[in-house]
Amino acid sequence: MNESFFLGLSSGVSCLASCGVVLFPYIMGRQASSRYITVSMGSYLGARLMVYLLLGLLAAFMGKAFFLFDVFWKSLITGGAYLVFSFIMVFNLLQLRKQQHACSSSSSPYQLRKKYKAEYVPFIWGIVSSLNLCPPLLIAFTQTATAQLTPLQSMLSFFLFFAGTAVYFLPLPFLGFFKKNEVLKIIGILSTALVTTWFFIKGLIILTQLLFL
Amino acid sequence: MTQTKSPGRPYSTVGKFWKSLLYALPMILILFFFASGGKPDLSNGPRTIALFITLTFFSVIFFLMLYTGRTDRYRAMVFVLFSVFMSISFISMMFEARQAMTFNNADLLECKIPFCHLVIPMTIIPAALTNSIIFPGNIIGGFAAISMMVVLWFVATLVLGRGFCSWGCFYGGWDDGFSRVRKKPVIKKFSPMLRWMPFAVLFLVILSAAMTLVPTYCDWICPFKTVTEFEKVTSFETLVKTIVFLSLFIGLVITLPILTRKRAQCGLLCPLGAVNSAFNKVNAFELKIDKEKCTECMKCSRECPVEALTPEDLKNGKASFLCVKCGKCVDVCSKQAIQLHIKGTPTDKRLTFSRNLFLYTSFLFLAVFSSGSYQGGIYYIMRWLHLA
Known part of the structure; x- marks a missing residue:
């Protein structure tokens, strides 16, 4: 359970770097009151929580199926998953390089705002950004699924993952006071590159160890 | 004959020698007490030699820092040897304890x-x-x-x-x-x-x-x-x-x-x-750039070992927060536009005092922290050479 929280914390930096730079200008750009900002952030985070709890439920049911496999297949799936995560990370990095935002593969709050009422935008944006299968989310899913948890425990695990990522979003409205927002984004990109390399090597080690089983 | 290389007032070479020696003396005494524990064990010959070499080296280096007005050149000598001696003594101890x-x-x-x-x-x-x-x-x-x-x-x-x-x-x-x-x-x-x-x-x-x-x-x-x-x-x-x-x-x-x-x-x-x-x-310490003296030749930026001096930093008049305070930029600046400075004090006065205060703090830490590694490294080298 602890791991889920720390996994959320560890991925929160890249979330902040990629999603925060989109969400923050949207909220602050409207020159809204503190109450409006709190409501917007609340609905954004609420949408994320809802999606994560559903994913927790799904992971619990998938976990039982996963444990029908033997060690070889489990290692193959885990190692393969790590490699897939690292490839997705590389894709994210390329996206970031093109100045597109990793959490919004198809739509930004500005585009959504045209389609829906402005008040619902943070909520919809929360769902869209949560459903983006970013690598830390997939890791959390794999970990929860392989831990053979009950549906309630699995949802709690995802709640902790959410709490870990949410920590970084809470001070978001105050980020405007810092001039070097660009630096945070760069650190996020570099962190993502390092995490990618780490998971790639871990995946490779697990798969190579299969040869000795 | 006068010297104007180091910050502050120019004075004669002989006067500068004695003044630097006077400044260095407290450091030499402090180092002696720290490195020897105040009571050197003279019964162990090789250890005594290692202690003597270490203290002499530190004293000469500190004196040269004050006398020449150069920081990085002499700091690097102590710093590089610190790492080498630390590894020598550490690895030797590992081989003594674990044979690997x-x-x-x-x-x-x-x-x-x-x-x-x-x-x-x-x-x-x-x-x-x-x-x-x-x-x-x-x-x-x-x-x-x-x-x-x-x-x-x-x-x-x-x-x-x-x-x-x-x-x-x-x-x-x-x-x-x-x-x-x-x-x-x-x-x-x-x-x-x-x-x-x-x-x-x-x-x-x-x-x-x-x-x-x-x-x-x-x-x-x-x-x-x-x-x-x-x-x-x-x-x-x-x-x-x-x-x-x-x-x-x-x-x-x-x-x-x-x-x-x-x-x-x-x-x-x-x-x-x-x-x-x-x-x-x-x-309290920072690298300050005198914008009036600075010609933006960028030599300091090129020489900075950690990329802490960008054109933007030069315009801001101080090194970025990535600065490692090695003093290389101070040494290479031919216009003496960069100085070690104590925050909150006037930038055009008491520059020698600021530098000396920084050197006393930093060199004392380096020397005290590294003296064990120096003595250990020298001792093990003497053992390899069958001198101990």
Whole structure:
């Protein structure tokens, strides 16, 4: 359970770097009151929580199926998953390089705002950004699924993952006071590159160890 | 005959000699007491010789710093030798204790691995969150105990800021030394983005250590395991780890510093450097640039070992918070536009006082912290040469 929280914390930096730079200008750009900002952030985070709890439920049911496999297949799936995560990370990095935002593969709050009422935008944006299968989310899913948890425990695990990522979003409205927002984004990109390399090597080690089983 | 090289009023060479000697005397006395414990053991010949060589070397170097007005040239001599002697004495002790540079799981569980300051960032946060120390060292006790190292690092960093990386780190001398091998760099430009890499590494190691409760930096990354100790290769995983740290040592500590004349490991990887940078904001010393004297020739920027002087920093009139306070930029500036300065004091007055105060603080820390390694290194070399 602890791991889920720390996994959320560890991925929160890249979330902040990629999603925060989109969400923050949207909220602050409207020159809204503190109450409006709190409501917007609340609905954004609420949408994320809802999606994560559903994913927790799904992971619990998938976990039982996963444990029908033997060690070889489990290692193959885990190692393969790590490699897939690292490839997705590389894709994210390329996206970031093109100045597109990793959490919004198809739509930004500005585009959504045209389609829906402005008040619902943070909520919809929360769902869209949560459903983006970013690598830390997939890791959390794999970990929860392989831990053979009950549906309630699995949802709690995802709640902790959410709490870990949410920590970084809470001070978001105050980020405007810092001039070097660009630096945070760069650190996020570099962190993502390092995490990618780490998971790639871990995946490779697990798969190579299969040869000795 | 007058000298105007060092900051402050010009005075005669003879007067300067005596003045520098007078300034150096308290330092020599303090060092004698610290290095010998106030009561040198003269019964052990080789140890006495090692102590004498160490004290003489430190005294001469400090005097030359004051007399010539140059900082980095002499600092680097002490700093590079610190790293070399530390590795010599450490490896020799490992061979005495274990007959090898490698350790195994039993050594880890029995807390036989000394604690090192580089892992402080990934120790403090898990300790605060989970009440568990993730590095298997002793909490209290010997010199390399966790609490001792944390206190030493904290006090030194509070006083020197990221100057710790140039005056206190016993690994920094390796890439500092290799960065001085060539006179001109082969690779002249780094991506400015890479300046922030240590912060990314810091995030990675803190959070991954907190997530896995394993000291991931030591386990996977630390290149200095090459010159201290490392895990025995017993599986494919340990083989990969060995390849990773060896590659980082060859790449970031040897090759890149030679090719770029930059401290690549410190500037691109070290997570403790990132933490120390934050302390640059709160400590008293800084590198100030006199915008009237500065001609923007960018020589300081090219020579800076950690990319802490960008054109923007020159315009702002001070080095960025990444500055390691090595003094190289001060030495190379022909216009004497860069000076070590105490925050909150006037920039055009008492420059010699500011520099001397910084030197007293930083050199004292370097000399006291390194004297054990110096004496140990010299002693073991004498033993290799059958002189002891």
